[in-house]
Amino acid sequence: MQHFRRGSILFCIVVVVSSIVRGDNTAPPQESSETVVSMAFGWPFLDPASMETRGGTTQGSKVTLDEAPSEAWQELQQPTLAKRERDRQAILAMAGSYRVSFQFIESMGFAEDYSPSRPYFSWATEHVRVLEETPTFVSLQHTLVMYFADEEMGGPMVTKHWRQDWTYEDRDLHVYRGNSIWERLQLDEEEAAGAWSQAVFQVDDSPRYEAFGRWEHEDGFSRWTSNDAWRPLPRREFSVRNDYNVLGGTHAITITPTGWVHLQENCKLQVGDESEPPRCLACELGINRYERIAEPKVQEPADAYWAKTGDYWKEVRSAWEEVFRKRDRFQLKKAANGKKLYEEHFGYAAEIEESGEYDTQSGQTHAQETIENFLVTP
Structure with a gap:
């Protein structure tokens, strides 16, 4: 040991x-x-x-x-x-x-x-x-x-x-x-x-x-x-x-x-x-x-959440992967347009969860534009 x-x-x-x-x-x-x-x-x-x-x-x-x-x-x-x-x-x-x-x-x-x-x-x-x-x-x-x-x-x-x-x-x-x-x-x-x-x-x-x-x-x-x-x-x-x-x-x-x-x-x-x-x-x-x-x-409620919002969060991950590929160095703002980054993403995901509807193109655009708004080159 x-x-x-x-x-x-x-x-x-x-x-x-x-x-x-x-x-x-x-x-x-x-x-x-x-x-x-x-x-x-x-x-x-x-x-x-x-x-x-x-x-x-x-x-x-x-x-x-x-x-x-x-x-x-x-x-x-x-x-x-x-x-x-x-x-x-x-x-x-x-x-x-x-x-x-x-x-x-x-x-x-x-x-x-x-x-x-x-x-x-x-x-x-x-x-x-x-x-x-x-x-x-x-x-x-x-x-x-x-x-x-x-x-x-x-x-x-x-x-x-x-x-x-x-x-x-x-x-x-x-x-x-x-x-x-x-x-x-x-x-x-x-x-x-x-x-x-x-x-x-x-x-x-x-x-x-x-x-x-x-x-x-x-x-x-x-x-x-x-x-x-x-x-x-x-x-x-x-x-x-x-x-x-x-x-x-x-x-x-x-x-x-x-x-x-x-x-x-x-x-x-x-x-x-x-x-x-x-x-x-x-x-x-x-x-x-x-x-x-x-x-x-706890698995069943978790699975239900991801069944509704998973496609959007996949777009968020993809947007970040693009940032990692393109940028050697970046800084994140604490807020943009009066909101924190988590507020933007969680608010959008909550709308999807409540409505039960998700548009792939709109989700992709929202994920990419939201993240871009918070990025700064130091």
Whole structure:
């Protein structure tokens, strides 16, 4: 097991009898209503009240975990798989229906008069679908499907979430450079040999970050570890932090018999113009757990959403592919014509979903023109 201890995160959780700490989208399931999730690996000499976990307020419906090893996990264990195919099966094993927990805690600080930010916890249910797969490419689309304990809130609430594209021996990446700028990075043959890139996209299919790394498979473990890569300020920090604007760090994704785990070791950076060196304010540890569920049923509502809007979102992806082909470097505006990019795309998709009608040419034009309106050459 030594191979999988390099760069690992010592991160554990303790359940303490108290009141609920709620997540951005849902709190823990109802059967845990008498517990609080807190960080055992934290700041032992600070006032516990100052380290109370922050998050949202809504209560999620009851969840039933699927505790049987998945078919994808069993396929991954087949001894006859070639290395590239075993890598691909590990990526495909991330598809499915999940309860997801997101936890982050700052581990150290470097700013003058540093005081650690409150730990973060949120919880949700979602479905991960395979949009496309070939022997050297896999695209996975996440869709939030939220059921609530409060029946007055209705449900399920279905929302397009983030996307991850995996490419084998990818030598043409677009990486984040700070200040809403993405730039082409070309790897040499040796750097790309045997590696898979992971390109992560925002809810509106605009780029977020791209990293590359290699899968390791040993003793039932399958884990991918990335290079050090930059990302924009995460959504969980938009409304509470303005002292840093880039999250840099490494990722490790490990496949388990009943899901997968995403570990992060991050540095919170303040990045100015290119003449100034970045300044690290604090380091952060993160763990996102994807636990396969049997209930509630989240695939069917997700499938229904994609049946109505999928053709439009395909045009959005195609428009971005054209941007990546043509532009070595680009910057995204925060708003255009008084709207944010996600508002333009989600508003159009909502009209399609409500009407049940979609015109291919109009959708293509809207996707291309909308994205073009937000692009700037820095």
